[in-house]
Amino acid sequence: MNQLKDIEQQKRHVGHLFDRIAHSYDGLNHLLSMGIDRCWRRQAVQSMKPVDKVLDIAVGTGDLALLLLRRGKANQVIGIDLSTEMMRIGAQKAKRRGVETRLHFQEANAQNMPFPDEHFDAVTCAYGVRNFADLDAGLREMYRVLKQGGELTILEFGYPQNKLIRWIYDRYFTTFLPLIGRLFSRDRTAYTYLNQSVKHFCYGDDFVAHLQKVGFSGTCFRRQTFGISYLYKARKL
Numbered sequence: 355m356n357q358l359k360d361i362e363q364q365k366r367h368v369g370h371l372f373d374r375i376a377h378s379y380d381g382l383n384h385l386l387s388m389g390i391d392r393c394w395r396r397q398a399v400q401s402m403k404p405v406d407k408v409l410d411i412a413v414g415t416g417d418l419a420l421l422l423l424r425r426g427k428a429n430q431v432i433g434i435d436l437s438t439e440m441m442r443i444g445a446q447k448a449k450r451r452g453v454e455t456r457l458h459f460q461e462a463n464a465q466n467m468p469f470p471d472e473h474f475d476a477v478t479c480a481y482g483v484r485n486f487a488d489l490d491a492g493l494r495e496m497y498r499v500l501k502q503g504g505e506l507t508i509l510e511f512g513y514p515q516n517k518l519i520r521w522i523y524d525r526y527f528t529t530f531l532p533l534i535g536r537l538f539s540r541d542r543t544a545y546t547y548l549n550q551s552v553k554h555f556c557y558g559d560d561f562v563a564h565l566q567k568v569g570f571s572g573t574c575f576r577r578q579t580f581g582i583s584y585l586y587k588a589r590k591l
């Protein structure tokens with residue numbers, strides 16, 4: 355119960371939390387997932403058809419957005435996030451790769467987006483939705499800004515189904531990950547929040563039920579690496 359209250363509290367200041375760990379975010383991401391996070395993003399991008407304008411919600415340091423451009427899945431990407439520090443690093447990466455004119459970063463809240471209805475051909479969000487203070491409000495906004503016929507692609511963590519793998523993963527996730535996270539990011543609480551926010555978030559059919567509730571059709575999901583990560587797809591008909 356206290357853990358849940360802590361998570362709700364942290365979600366209210368999630369932009370600041372990511373500002374604090376932005377400097378070590380990319381390195382730790384690849385280290386803690388042993389580089390597998392790159393495959394998860396690649397699978398998400400492979401699942402998409404090429405379009406003109408994509409909105410990448412919770413763009414962070416831009417890994418998914420950059421991959422969308424590199425793989426020719428978007429002509430232009432608008433990335434929004436609450437953390438200016440994460441986006442500052444993302445903008446540097448875009449400049450280094452010469453795509454700064456095609457990837458725009460904008461500070462905005464996913465739960466109340468500053469875009470007109472039906473504005474984007476596709477919407478993506480990698481490892482962002484579990485941080486929303488109000489999940490359904492964020493999903494409703496995704497539905498609103500997506501054009502009719504447009505495709506939604508979401509990546510989010512889950513928990514493995516297999517009991518043994520789940521047990522091993524849980525040990526890793528609740529002890530090793532916060533410890534390494536604390537050491538490298540020099541932040542005492544951020545990686546404990548990150549692990550707890552995954553533990554208490556819905557996945558699989560339960561998450562799909564939220565997508566359907568706000569109006570999405572053609573919903574499906576794919577487990578990645580035993581269900582450590584989930585790739586969700588949906589459409590606005």
Ligand SMILES: C[S@@+](CC[C@H](N)C(=O)[O-])C[C@H]1O[C@@H](n2cnc3c(N)ncnc32)[C@H](O)[C@@H]1O
Pocket residue numbers: 368369372411412413414415416417418434435436437440462463464465479480481482485486487
């Ligand atoms: C785990 S990072 C993921 C970043 C990136 N998409 C990636 O795949 O590495 C989560 C990001 O979500 C952002 N975020 C959380 N809640 C948000 C909200 N309500 N609106 C916009 N961004 C949000 C955080 O600031 C953070 O940068």
